[in-house]
Each structure stands twice: as C-alpha cells, then as structure tokens.
Amino acid sequence: MKESLYLIRFGEIALKGDNRIFFERLLRKNIKKKLLPYRSELRMHSGRVYLRCQEAPEEAVRSVLSSTFGIVGFTKALRCDKRIEEIREAASLIADEIASDGKLQSFKVSARRADKSFPMTSYEIACDIGARIAGAHQEFHVDVKTPDWVLGVEIREAAYIYGRMEKGPGGLPVGCAGKGVVLLSGGIDSPVAAFLMAKRGLKLDAVYFHAYPYTSNEALDKVKKLAEILAPYTGGIRLHVIPFTEAQIFMKQRGRSEELTLHMRAAMVEIADMVAADTGAKALVTGEALSQVASQTIESITLTGSFAQRPIFRPVIGLDKEEIITIARRIGTFETSILPYEDCCTIFSPKHPLVHPNKELLTTAYRSLSLDEELKRAYEDREVYVFPPHSFQKEDQGTTLPLG
Numbered sequence: 001m002k003e004s005l006y007l008i009r010f011g012e013i014a015l016k017g018d019n020r021i022f023f024e025r026l027l028r029k030n031i032k033k034k035l036l037p038y039r040s041e042l043r044m045h046s047g048r049v050y051l052r053c054q055e056a057p058e059e060a061v062r063s064v065l066s067s068t069f070g071i072v073g074f075t076k077a078l079r080c081d082k083r084i085e086e087i088r089e090a091a092s093l094i095a096d097e098i099a100s101d102g103k104l105q106s107f108k109v110s111a112r113r114a115d116k117s118f119p120m121t122s123y124e125i126a127c128d129i130g131a132r133i134a135g136a137h138q139e140f141h142v143d144v145k146t147p148d149w150v151l152g153v154e155i156r157e158a159a160y161i162y163g164r165m166e167k168g169p170g171g172l173p174v175g176c177a178g179k180g181v182v183l184l185s186g187g188i189d190s191p192v193a194a195f196l197m198a199k200r201g202l203k204l205d206a207v208y209f210h211a212y213p214y215t216s217n218e219a220l221d222k223v224k225k226l227a228e229i230l231a232p233y234t235g236g237i238r239l240h241v242i243p244f245t246e247a248q249i250f251m252k253q254r255g256r257s258e259e260l261t262l263h264m265r266a267a268m269v270e271i272a273d274m275v276a277a278d279t280g281a282k283a284l285v286t287g288e289a290l291s292q293v294a295s296q297t298i299e300s301i302t303l304t305g306s307f308a309q310r311p312i313f314r315p316v317i318g319l320d321k322e323e324i325i326t327i328a329r330r331i332g333t334f335e336t337s338i339l340p341y342e343d344c345c346t347i348f349s350p351k352h353p354l355v356h357p358n359k360e361l362l363t364t365a366y367r368s369l370s371l372d373e374e375l376k377r378a379y380e381d382r383e384v385y386v387f388p389p390h391s392f393q394k395e396d397q398g399t400t401l402p403l404g
C-alpha cells in the first residue's frame with residue numbers, strides 16, 4: 001500500500017548540537033500551525049522529517065513548506081512496503097509526474113539501505129530502478145555526475161521513494177530568537193528587513209505610523225497588504241497602526257524645521273519601544289541602509305537609535321538599493337511597495353534636513369519638545385490588525401532558545 005507524504009530537510013538546525021531538539025520542536029509546531037485547519041502529522045525517522053497531511057491540497061502544503069524558515073528543502077515522497085515491485089511502482093509514479101513537466105532530462109537513482117535485510121544492495125536497487133525509468137521514458141537519460149533530478153530510494157522501516165527536492169527558505173524557525181518589533185513603512189526596505197530578521201528566528205510585530213489625512217487610507221491599505229504578504233514567512237503578524245498626525249503637527253510647530261525628520265524618527269523609535277515593552281519584544285527592526293537619505297547617516301542613526309531601550313537591528317544597512325529590490329521581488333513585496341502612496345515622513349520632511357546632527361544638541365532639542373503625553377496618547381490610540389485574521393495566539397510570543 002502506498003502512502004503519500006512530504007520529506008522535509010531541516011537546515012542550520014542540524015548544527016545545533018544538544019539544543020537541536022528545541023529547534024526541531026519549534027519548527028514542527030510552526031509547520032503544523034500554518035497547516036491549520038488541516039490535520040497534519042510530522043514524524044521523525046533517523047534524522048528525516050516526514051509530513052503527512054492528506055486533507056490539504058498539494059498547493060497549500062507546498063506554499064507552507066516553501067515559506068517556513070528552518071526548512072532548506074522538501075519533496076513529495078511515497079511510502080510503501082519493502083518489496084521491489086512496490087518500489088518500482090512508486091518510482092514510476094514519481095518519474096511520470098516529473099516527465100509530465102517536460103523540463104528535466106537527466107537523472108540518477110540514489111538508493112540507501114538502512115535495513116540490511118533487504119535482499120538487494122543499494123547499487124542493485126539503483127541499477128534496477130534506473131534502467132526501468134530510462135526504459136519507460138525516452139526523455140530521460142542517466143547522468144550520475146550532474147543529473148537534473150535525483151530519484152531517492154530509502155529502505156528503512158518501510159521504503160521511501162521521492163523525486164526532485166524543492167527549495168525551502170532556509171534560516172531558523174521563527175520564534176527561536178525571541179520577539180522583535182519592525183517599523184514597517186509602505187516602502188521597499190522595511191518589508192525586506194522584516195523578512196531577513198524573521199529568517200534569523202525573530203517573531204515579529206509590526207508598527208506603522210499613519211498621518212491621516214496627510215497620508216491616505218490607501219497608504220494604510222498598502223501597509224496592511226505588505227503585512228499580509230509577510231505573514232506566511234513570519235508565521236502570522238500583528239500590525240499596530242499608530243495615529244501619528246497630532247504628534248507630527250506638535251513637533252512641526254514646536255521644533256526647528258531642519259530637525260523635524262530626526263525628531264519624527266526619534267518619536268517613532270520611542271513609540272515602537274512602547275509596543276516592544278507591551279509585547280515582550282527584545283529588539284526593534286528598521287529598513288535603514290547607510291547613507292541612503294539624510295536620516296540614515298552614521299550620526300543620524302546613532303542619534304535616533306539612542307532613544308531606543310533595546311537594540312535596533314538594521315539587516316539591510318549594508319545593501320545597495322538594487323540588492324534590496326532583488327529580495328523584495330523574490331518575497332513578493334516589491335510590487336506593493338512601489339504603489340504611489342506617500343509616507344508620513346516624506347510629507348512632513350523639511351527641504352533641508354540635518355545630515356550630520358550633533359547628538360547632544362539634538363537630544364536636548366528633542367527633549368525640550370516635551371512629547372511624552374503626545375506619544376503616550378498616540379500609542380494608546382493604536383489599532384491592531386492580525387494577519388492572517390485570528391491567527392495570533394498567546395504562545396506566539398516567541399521563546400529564546402539556548403543556542404548550541
């Protein structure tokens with residue numbers, strides 16, 4: 001009897017020594033949660049992970065596996081009795097499916113025999129199956145050195161037969177690094193920053209500063225859309241929308257024009273920190289890249305970063321715009337990010353912002369604005385959206401696991 005499953009390869013987790021079990025447990029939990037409402041079962045056998053999820057459409061499972069950090073590869077597999085006739089049949093089903101794509105031509109069979117009582121050697125299995133596939137499909141020829149695809153046969157407590165590996169996103173299971181708060185604008189850079197930090201295991205909440213009516217509801221919809229696109233990677237995401245207009249007007253009226261952008265950034269950092277304190281996050285994340293604009297010089301970043309109670313991670317700090325765009329395209333945020341809705345900072349930004357601020361002078365100027373009440377009110381009046389809806393559970397706070 002044949003059973004259809006997925007064989008999953010975990011990546012960096014394999015290097016985690018004694019702590020590997022924590023990472024594996026978290027990754028399995030993340031996969032199962034993303035497959036809800038379907039029933040799924042994950043089993044481990046000799047360092048392999050097999051997922052059984054018969055109710056879910058294949059597309060849904062593939063989309064979950066290709067967006068779950070910690071997975072480096074996966075493939076559909078067939079499990080059958082340890083009889084050569086069954087193995088041949090399963091191998092030919094997999095070869096038929098790959099042949100129907102018409103894209104791959106050369107192949108090889110890689111056979112492994114953990115159960116040495118099986119009456120054929122690995123070499124004999126490989127020759128037997130390889131000859132049959134090549135005989136049945138004119139489009140396939142054997143190439144043991146650089147094959148387009150590999151048919152895997154593993155003889156364990158049962159026989160497992162699988163075809164082409166698809167790529168997973170790599171990285172570490174979301175949540176293993178604890179929790180962070182990303183400042184998510186509608187631009188190109190911050191969604192990429194969110195993606196990169198989730199890839200290193202950070203569970204994220206997002207904060208968006210909305211200056212209605214100076215920034216439109218379409219601008220807000222755009223950020224919601226970005227959060228929705230990121231959600232499969234981040235294992236769900238909450239978006240905190242901060243009504244920022246009054247605080248911005250307050251700063252504009254009281255401060256010096258050329259200092260306004262930096263004041264706004266500092267205020268954003270302070271509010272994001274409040275969200276972090278509330279959600280148990282240990283770091284902030286921004287999409288800042290060195291020297292991209294006036295507020296991203298070393299002096300500006302040092303100044304605005306000094307208002308945070310936690311480290312600020314800036315994973316795109318050393319990337320060129322083109323490099324950031326390449327990632328944005330790959331993860332699917334680019335087309336949404338370039339929709340033409342203004343960000344609140346652009347609208348309020350002065351013509352000649354300070355580029356190399358003096359930290360002491362600017363800190364004093366910012367503190368003299370006495371913004372505490374304004375910022376507290378903006379924070380308290382925030383609205384929270386969850387992507388996908390109803391997905392957030394208390395246990396999603398993220399746990400810092402011991403690193404091995």
Ligand SMILES: Nc1ncnc2c1ncn2[C@@H]1O[C@H](COP(=O)(O)OP(=O)(O)OP(=O)(O)O)[C@@H](O)[C@H]1O
Nearest residue numbers: 183184185187188189190207208209286287288344
């Ligand atoms: N309205 C906003 N809401 C939330 N975060 C913001 C907002 N505006 C800016 N940020 C944060 O500040 C960072 C720097 O913003 P800035 O507009 O200077 O640069 P940017 O390179 O255009 O960034 P992005 O492409 O992410 O908008 C952003 O990456 C983001 O993390």
